[in-house]
Amino acid sequence: MLYSDKVMDHFAHPRNVGEIPDADGVGTVGNAKCGDIMQMFLKIENDVIVDVKFKTFGCGAAVATSSMATELVKGATIEEALKLTNKAVMEALDGLPPVKVHCSVLAEQAIRAALSDYYRRQGIDPEPIVGKIEELDEHGEEEEE
């Protein structure tokens, strides 16, 4: 299996690792049984994501996609962050091996889960805005290129 240099760089030097203790939204997706768990912390001011941190248990691609997703949404408006797709994460990493595509889906879902939590804390039903956070099917294959 061959990872791009960008994936290796983001795995070896992940950006925005950690937690935000007073986060405005926290999302966790994945499960330990499948070997990937991603947790995203968002700090939001005036509809702008001013800070983002992540924690990930998972393979090289899981760490790299988490890291890249945080880079892509940091400084973005909520509206922009909601448009983040797994494809954009993959492209920013110069691609992923086919069996690792589900990691990029998980990264997209982690951002959306954190935004849902943000809305929930505001007393707003997140589903009309963020959409349903789909449970991944066992292999995430429906998302493959």
Place this chain on the structure above:
Amino acid sequence: MEKRFIYADNAATTPLSETALNAMLPWLKEGYGNPSSVYRIARESRIALENARKTVAECLGAKPTEIYFTSGGTEGDNWAIKGALARSRRKGVIISNVEHHAVLHSALAMEKFGFKVTELPVRENGIVSPDDLRAMIDEDTAIVSVMLANNEIGTIQPIAELAAIAHEHGALMHTDAVQAAGHIPIDVKELGVDILTISAHKFHGPKGVGVQYIRSGVRITNLIDGGGHERGRRSGTENVASACGLAAALKEAVDTLPERMPRLTAMRNRLIDGLLKIPYVQLTGDLDKRLPATVSVVINAVEGEGLILTLDELGVCASSGSACTSGSLDPSHVLLAIGLKHEVAHGSLRLTLPDDIDEDGVDYIIWAVATAAERLRAMSPVWDSSAGRPM
């Protein structure tokens, strides 16, 4: 710590030894004759091939006429299972549930031809129980196949006892000895097996060549038909250079075993002791009935592929049976067979030591694993860093 490079994945493959390379070179250059031809350079190839066969036979306690050169472990396993079933009137094959895929998938492939595969489970220590075999074998069992040593956790199976039970019921006994050959003593008579499979690149020989031992009088159907090479049982122009490389490597490995085994066992135990000092690390497989250079552990709250990539950055080559390294979402069947939960098996690590490892090298590996685990745990949402334990 000053960065080093340590290749600790010798169960995956080993570097070619100087001795093996030198044994091969003449037959890659001027000695190109086809052993089946009659002129001088062909006769020289034939003599080299038969000498290699004799050397292999001596190393395994077999007769030269019981030794067949193959393309490696996968071919040998396929040949044993499929050849035995195709030849027999019986319909059953019993394999352990920790076999290499070459055995497992060969057996499963025969199900569509009406054969029945039964799996012999290992206990928590990774070893099968002869009593379990006795309970499941019957007069419809054509062949029992249990590996001599496991490729993931290094456990050694009681092959002689299993072979005796197989023979009581008129079944053949095969063992995949790919991980064992050159690492522990092998005597086919003591093991009592009918068929034994080995592969050269696991003991510093070249890739793409192996040996099938088939006991005199045992008949199995050919897997590869053609011009009738290897006394009509395995066709294809003989790979003389590779056969010579295999024989030289095996002899060197067997000759140095009395010195290497105790030394590597001590290094292995030092490594196990050091790794078990890292919090929430657990040994997999039996501590004693284990290959001298194989260490396997699971590291809680760490995922295997991330661990392997981090170790690579620190200069240590290792492997894992986690889902992510296998290209599926399931961890290896071996780790599940010894009763590990999925979430634990994802953190598996296998280290197989090189022959020239010393105490400093072992300590470096321990440092590297501890460093990698710490780094990955710090970014793991399932690890509580302040409490220093899994969540």
